[in-house]
Amino acid sequence: MPRYRVFSHTADVGIVAEGATVEEAFENAAFGMFDLVFDLSGVPATEAVEVEAAGETPGELLVAWLSALLAEAEIRGLALCRFRVEMLPGGRLRGSAAGSASAARELRGPPVKAVTYHDLAVGEVPGGWEARVIFDV
Amino acid sequence: MDFQRTGEVTWELAAEGGMRVPGRVFASASLFAKAEADRALQQVANVAHLPGIVGASFAMPDIHWGYGFPIGGVAATDVAAGGVVSPGGVGFDICCGVRLLASALTEEEFRRHRCEIMGELDARIPRGLGKGAVAGKRLLDDVLERGAAAAVDAGFGGPADLERCEERGTSAGADPGAISARALERGGGQLGSLGAGNHFLEIQVVDRVVDPEAAAAFGLAPGMVTLMIHCGSRGLGHQVCTDYLADMGRAMGRHGISVPDRQLACVPVRSKEGEGYLRAMATAANFAWANRHLLAHTAREAVAAALGTSVAKVGMGLVFDVAHNLAKVEEHLVGKHSRRLCVHRKGATRAFGPGHPALPPDLRPVGQPVLVPGSMGTASWVLRGVADNPAFATAAHGAGRLMSRSTAKKTRDGREVMRDLEAEGIAVRPGSVSLLAEEAPFAYKDVDEVVDVCARAGLAAPVARLRPIGVVKG
Numbered sequence: 001m002p003r004y005r006v007f008s009h010t011a012d013v014g015i016v017a018e019g020a021t022v023e024e025a026f027e028n029a030a031f032g033m034f035d036l037v038f039d040l041s042g043v044p045a046t047e048a049v050e051v052e053a054a055g056e057t058p059g060e061l062l063v064a065w066l067s068a069l070l071a072e073a074e075i076r077g078l079a080l081c082r083f084r085v086e087m088l089p090g091g092r093l094r095g096s097a098a099g100s101a102s103a104a105r106e107l108r109g110p111p112v113k114a115v116t117y118h119d120l121a122v123g124e125v126p127g128g129w130e131a132r133v134i135f136d137v
Numbered sequence: 138m139d140f141q142r143t144g145e146v147t148w149e150l151a152a153e154g155g156m157r158v159p160g161r162v163f164a165s166a167s168l169f170a171k172a173e174a175d176r177a178l179q180q181v182a183n184v185a186h187l188p189g190i191v192g193a194s195f196a197m198p199d200i201h202w203g204y205g206f207p208i209g210g211v212a213a214t215d216v217a218a219g220g221v222v223s224p225g226g227v228g229f230d231i232c233c234g235v236r237l238l239a240s241a242l243t244e245e246e247f248r249r250h251r252c253e254i255m256g257e258l259d260a261r262i263p264r265g266l267g268k269g270a271v272a273g274k275r276l277l278d279d280v281l282e283r284g285a286a287a288a289v290d291a292g293f294g295g296p297a298d299l300e301r302c303e304e305r306g307t308s309a310g311a312d313p314g315a316i317s318a319r320a321l322e323r324g325g326g327q328l329g330s331l332g333a334g335n336h337f338l339e340i341q342v343v344d345r346v347v348d349p350e351a352a353a354a355f356g357l358a359p360g361m362v363t364l365m366i367h368c369g370s371r372g373l374g375h376q377v378c379t380d381y382l383a384d385m386g387r388a389m390g391r392h393g394i395s396v397p398d399r400q401l402a403c404v405p406v407r408s409k410e411g412e413g414y415l416r417a418m419a420t421a422a423n424f425a426w427a428n429r430h431l432l433a434h435t436a437r438e439a440v441a442a443a444l445g446t447s448v449a450k451v452g453m454g455l456v457f458d459v460a461h462n463l464a465k466v467e468e469h470l471v472g473k474h475s476r477r478l479c480v481h482r483k484g485a486t487r488a489f490g491p492g493h494p495a496l497p498p499d500l501r502p503v504g505q506p507v508l509v510p511g512s513m514g515t516a517s518w519v520l521r522g523v524a525d526n527p528a529f530a531t532a533a534h535g536a537g538r539l540m541s542r543s544t545a546k547k548t549r550d551g552r553e554v555m556r557d558l559e560a561e562g563i564a565v566r567p568g569s570v571s572l573l574a575e576e577a578p579f580a581y582k583d584v585d586e587v588v589d590v591c592a593r594a595g596l597a598a599p600v601a602r603l604r605p606i607g608v609v610k611g
Contacts, residue, residue, distance in 0.1 A: 008541040010175045010202040059399075060386060067379050074372050075322045077266070102266055107569040109542070110334035110611075111266060113375045114229040117382070117399035118204035134204055136229045136375075137334050137542075 004032030007132075013109070014119065014134040025122070025129040026062060027083040030069055030097065033135060036109040038102065040081040045098035047078060054092045058122035061091055062131055066115040069097055077102055110137040138178045140169075146198070146594045150178070155397070156185035161193040163528070163594040165586060168198050171539060175202035177209075183397045184212050188405070189220025191471050191478065195528040197485050198590035199537030199582065203228075205400030208484035209537060213529045216406045216466060216477045221394065223403035224385060224414055226481030227464050229378040231418055232308070232425030233369030234460035235508040235534075236433055237519065239355075240440070241452030242362040244342040247606060251564055253443035254340070255607055259566040261439045262331055262338055262432065264611035269329035269371075271431050277325050281313040284423035285430040293434040300497045301455040303487060303505075306426040308419035315417040316373070317380050324373025328424065329431035333568060333611030335576055336368040338436060339510070340564075340607035341517060348600040351503040351521045355456050357601050364440075364453060365517060365603070366432050367510055369462065370425035377421045381414045406466070406479045415464070422463060429458055456519070457506035461486045461534035469529050480529050488522035488532040488597045507597045511536045511584030513576045514558045516604050518588045520597035532597035536584040545580040564607040573610065 004017040015032040019025035034040060051068040055061030065085070073080050080099035087093050112135040121132040140148045140162065148169055150160035160181040164172060172178055177200050184205075185194035190212050200209035205225035214220025247254065263270045271293075279287035285306025286299055299305045313321075331338060343361045346352045357363070370377075385402040388410040389395070394403060404410040433455070441448045464481045471478070480487075489496055489505040496505055504522035509532070511517045520532060540548070549557070551573040558565050567573050591597045 006543055008543060010177075010541055011208055011538045012204060013542060056386070060383075064383065067383070071319055071323050071372075071376055071379070075319075106571065107265060107333065108571050110572060110575065111332070113334075114379050116204035116229075117225075117386075117402075120399065136204060 003028040009134055012134055013137050014132065017131045018128055020128045022058065022129045023085040023087055025131040026065055026085045029062060029131045029133060030066060030083040033066055033070070033112055034080050037107055037111055038079040038105050039108055043079050043081040044100050045082045046100045047098060049076065049078065049080065049097045051095050052092065053095065056091055059120045061093060062122050062133060063115045063117060063120065065093060065095055066133065070112060070115065079105055112137055138182065140178065146590045150182060152185060156182060158185050158190050159193045160185050162196040162200060163590055163596060164198050164200065165590050168582065168586060168590060171582060172200045177202045177207040180207040180210065183401060184210055186396055187212055187214060187221055187223060187401065187403055188394055189214035189218050191215050192529065195531065197531065197533040198587045199533045199535055201538050203483065205398055206481070206483040209533065210483045211481065211485050211528050211531045213469065213478040213480045214406065215471070216479055219405050220479055221403035222406045222411045222414055222464055222479050223401055223481060224378050224381045225400040225402060226483050227378065227418060228462040228483050229375045230369035230462055231374035231377060232422035232460045233462040234425065234429065234458060235510055236366045236429040236458040237456040237508050238364040238433055238453040239357055239456050240362045240364060241450070243360055244362060244606065247340065247362050250444055251607070254440055255564045255566050257439035257443040258338065258436060258609050261435050262609050263329060264331035265333050265568040268326045270435055271329035272326065277328060278313065280328065280427040281420050281423055282311055283307050284426035288427045288430050293431055298430060298455045302426060302458040303460055306430060308422040310416055311419040311423050312416040313420055315413055316377050316420050320373050320376035320380065323376045324371045324424065327371040327373065328428055329435065330371060331368050331432060331611050332371055333572060336611050337513060338432065338609040339365045339605050341365060341603035341605050343601050344604040345602040348521065348598060351600045354500060354503045355506050355519060355600065356454060357456065357519065363603055364436055365510060366429050368429060368432065370421045371428065373424050374421040377417050381417060385410065418464065422460065457508065459486050459508050478529065482531055484534050485531045486534045487530060488526055489530050490522045490524040490526060507532045509533055509535060509584065509588060512578045512581035513608055513610065514561065514563055514578040514605060515584055516602050518584060518599060519601045519603065520588065520591060521600050523595060523598050526596055527594065528596060532591050533587050536581040536587055538580060539582045540580040542575040545577055546574045548579060549577060550574050558608070563605050567610045576610065
C-alpha cells in the first residue's frame with residue numbers, strides 16, 4: 001500500500017496518508033510532504049532531527065508536527081526521509097526524523113512553503129487512521 | 138452555490154446563513170465557469186463570515202481555489218467596528234508581489250546578447266532551495282525594520298527605487314521583536330533569493346501600448362525590454378504566518394469568534410493578538426520589499442556584466458513594485474462615510490486611482506501601476522488604477538491557475554515545455570527542468586481575458602502588454 005496519495009488541488013498540493021495507527025499516519029504524512037519535493041528513494045538517513053509538537057485536536061497536532069519538521073529541514077538544509085512519532089498525553093508528541101543534505105538534490109516538485117489547516121482531517125477509517133492535509137507550495 | 142449574474146462581468150451571492158455580506162465575483166461567463174469547477178466560490182462565501190467585513194467578499198477575475206481565502210480574494214473589515222485581521226487572508230508568502238524594471242535595451246539588442254544575458258542571470262540569481270546572495274546580520278536587522286530603504290542605504294540601488302515602490306518599500310509598524318527566532322533562522326539567510334514554484338524573473342518586451350499617456354508616465358514605450366520579478370518573503374514570511382496561525386486558533390476562542398474554515402482564523406485588529414500579527418506581518422513585508430529590491434540589483438549587475446557595460450548604461454529603472462498578498466489599514470468610503478478598513482488582498486493587487494495621495498507625484502495624475510503577470514511563456518500586463526474601483530481599490534494579480542500541478546505534469550513534461558518555449562523564441566533557464574511542467578502556460582487561464590474583465594468591471598485600465606523573451610525560474 002502506498003504511504004500516501006496525492007489529491008487534486010488547483011494551486012497547491014494535498015495528500016492523504018494512511019497508517020495502521022495514528023502515529024503511522026502522522027509518519028506517512030511527513031514522508032509524503034518531503035517525497036513531493038524530493039525523490040526520497042535515493043536519500044540516505046545520515047542526520048537526525050528531534051522535534052516536539054502540541055495541538056488541541058489531532059488535526060492541530062498534525063499541522064504542528066509537519067510545520068516543525070518543515071522549519072527544521074529548511075534551517076538545516078535537509079531532505080528528511082525517515083520519521084518516528086511517539087504520542088504523549090495532553091495532545092503532544094515527540095518525533096524524530098532523519099535525512100541528508102538537500103542543496104544538491106533535484107527538485108521533483110515545488111518546495112512546500114507551509115502546512116495549511118484548510119480541508120484538514122485526521123480520523124479513524126476501517127483498518128487504521130487517515131490524515132488529510134493541503135500544503136502551500 | 139446560488140450566484141446570480143448581476144452585470145456583464147459581475148456575479149453575486151446573497152448573504153445567507155452566517156454570511157455578513159454578499160459574495161461578489163468579477164468574471165466573464167467563461168472565467169466564472171472555471172471558478173465553478175473547484176471550491177473557490179465556497180471560499181468566497183466563507184470569507185463573508187469574517188467579523189466586521191463590509192461591502193462584500195470580493196473575488197478578482199483570476200479567482201481560483203486557495204486555502205482559506207480564495208486566490209484573488211479581497212475582504213475589508215471595519216477596524217472601529219470590531220473588524221478582524223486574518224493571517225490566512227494574507228497567506229504564507231507575506232507581501233509576495235511583482236516588480237517591473239524598464240531597460241534601455243531593444244529586443245534586437247537583447248537577441249544579439251541573449252546567451253550572455255541569460256547566462257549571467259542564470260549564474261547570479263539565487264533560486265530553488267539555495268540561500269540568498271546578500272548576507273550580513275546588520276543589513277538583515279535593518280531590512281526587517283525599514284525594508285528596501287535599508288538596502289538602498291547599504292548601497293544597493295538608489296532612492297529612485299523607493300519612489301516607485303508601493304509603501305515606498307517600507308511597511309510602517311514593523312517590529313522585529315514580533316517575529317520568532319525560528320522565522321529569522323529559517324528565512325534570514327534567504328535575503329536576495331527568488332525561491333521556486335511559481336516565482337520567476339522574466340525578460341519581456343513591450344509589444345503593445347494601449348494607453349500612451351499612462352505608459353509614458355510609467356516610463357514604458359513600444360519595443361522596450363523590461364524585466365519582471367515575482368517573489369515574496371521566502372521562509373521568513375512562511376514561518377511568521379505559520380507561527381501566528383497556530384496561536385490564532387486559541388486566540389479566536391478568547392474573542393468568541395468562529396469561522397467556517399480554521400485557515401480563516403482571525404482576531405480583532407484592535408486586540409493584542411491582532412496588533413502583534415500586524416507588526417510581524419509588516420516585518421516580513423519589509424523582508425519581501427527588500428528581497429525584490431536586492432534581486433533587481435543583482436539582475437541589473439548581471440545584465441551590465443553580460444553587455445560589458447555599467448549598470449547606469451543599461452537603465453533598468455523601476456516602473457513599480459506591487460504586493461499581492463498583504464493586509465493594510467486604509468481609508469475607504471463605505472456608503473457615504475470614510476472608514477478605516479483592514480483590507481486583505483490574497484492574490485490581489487492594490488490599485489489606487491488618479492489623485493491618491495499615496496502615489497508618487499509623477500504618477501498621481503494617471504493612477505497606480507498595477508502589474509498582472511501572465512503564466513510563463515504568455516504575456517503580462519501593466520494596468521493603471523482608476524477612480525471608483527468597486528472592490529476597495531483592488532485589481533487582479535495574475536492569470537490565475539486553471540489546472541492542478543499533477544494534471545499539468547501529466548499533460549507535458551518539463552523538457553517538452555522547455556522546447557515549446559524555446560520554439561516560441563523564449564529563452565528558459567530553469568533551476569529544475571521537472572518543475573517547468575507545473576508552471577506551463579496551459580496550466581493557467583488566459584491573462585488577456587482576465588485583464589479585459591478588469592477593464593470592463595472598472596477594477597483597472599490596461600496600459601501596456603508585455604511579451605516574454607526570457608525566463609529564469611526556480
